[in-house]
Amino acid sequence: MSRKYRVMIIDDEQSARKLLGASIDWESLNMEVVGEAASGIEAINIIDELRPDIAFVDISMPFMNGIEFTETATERYPNLIIIIMTAIDQFEYARKCVSLPVFEYMLKPMVRAEITKVLERAKDKLDVNVEAWDRSRKEQDETANAEADATDRIKKYVEENFADPKLNLAYVAQHFGFSSSYLSRKFKQDTGVGFVEYLTEIRMAKAIQIAKTKTKMYQAAAQVGIPDPNYFSRCFKKYTGVSYSEYAS
Structure with a gap:
């Protein structure tokens, strides 16, 4: 022993x-x-x-x-x-x-x-x-490792599919076989940020790149998976501190 x-x-x-x-x-x-x-x-x-x-x-x-x-x-x-x-x-x-x-x-x-x-x-x-x-401890470690791997796979999935307007918490939870409430709690626990916040950050980081090319706002909104220009505008200003038009000018 x-x-x-x-x-x-x-x-x-x-x-x-x-x-x-x-x-x-x-x-x-x-x-x-x-x-x-x-x-x-x-x-x-x-x-x-x-x-x-x-x-x-x-x-x-x-x-x-x-x-x-x-x-x-x-x-x-x-x-x-x-x-x-x-x-x-x-x-x-x-x-x-x-x-x-x-x-x-x-x-x-x-x-x-x-x-x-x-x-x-x-x-x-x-x-x-x-x-x-x-044996309990080993099973718990294996479960924790599997869940951590799942979180990494979810982050990668979001990074690769952020432009899909259907992408949201419920959609991703269903894709990976989790309940929305479990995924929300687990994602925040593993990453320190909420799922919606993480998705928005990915989209806004891409939107900043697009703004530098002088692309029109409605086109930029569609390219990052937010087809509603008004909502996109609010998100962009909250994320950057300036409006899309100011940033793109």
Whole structure:
């Protein structure tokens, strides 16, 4: 895996924390203990910094017990794997909390081989989650790249067909198989300008070139795909700051 899975140990007994940390071959499981906490309250305060994938949680702790910690932590991190540690006299109480997203309940004192088996199952689950996340992310990247390519193709299409008076947002959207609203939003997102603004800029840039040849306005309007001379005149003045006749004179 690209990174080791992060493990947090939450127990009010320091000796229990140290024993668990020292008794497991974390390296062989592609895991590392990244932090400890002596209470649920302390754990909640540092969990954002530690970002664990797995948390061993003692059920009986002062101020905030393991069940309360699980309720709070899994609201914030729904994919966090919780392994509850409990003494035998508390086991039935722990098992009654079946509505909580607890991965496993383990009786103290825990046996190294049993802990390792639980961790192997936890690793399998994490591996599946990571593979699925990498596959979502890959699909999203592919979709984003395809959409970016589509935007480039639309820009090229507009540059090559700006003189067609039928060319507008709806026409281009239909040509490329998008809805008008989606194309409008996506085009602005990818280019920083609206589709209509982009089309008008292309047409007006060409109109400026035509004006330099002393071509009459109605002819210039037709050549850039705006058959209405009045609308063309307004667009030209808005774009250049002067009227077409002034520019062409």
